[in-house]
Amino acid sequence: MMGGVATNFRKAYEDYSGENLYMLKTMQIVPGWTYIYLNNGYRIDLIIQMKGLEGYSLEQCYKLAGIAEIDDVKVPFLHINHLIANKKAVNRPKDQIDVIELERIKKILEEDAAGPQKL
Structure with missing residues (x-):
């Protein structure tokens, strides 16, 4: 290590x-x-190291990481873009399914961040 x-x-x-x-x-x-x-x-x-993230340092990934609180402990986790990049690079059947779902989640997050659309 x-x-x-x-x-x-x-x-x-x-x-x-x-x-x-x-x-x-x-x-x-x-x-x-x-x-x-x-x-x-x-x-x-x-x-x-993780496939698909070779161009990023640990510090860069950490800076963009989300934080979840589990049992009163703050736990960083990969940014969704990094996770998608990793899953695409690994490309196992289960990763391919994960990419589809992660991209759906990303779209929902982006729509929520954009706010309500005016007609």
């Missing part, structure tokens, strides 16, 4: 759980196979 990201994640996880994940400093992150479980049962998949 990247140095600064690993250090920040280890600190946040230690603050949350009381455990120090010292092995994150040197462990190899394998997408889909590297994850941890939180005390509340939520699973967090660890990834260091």
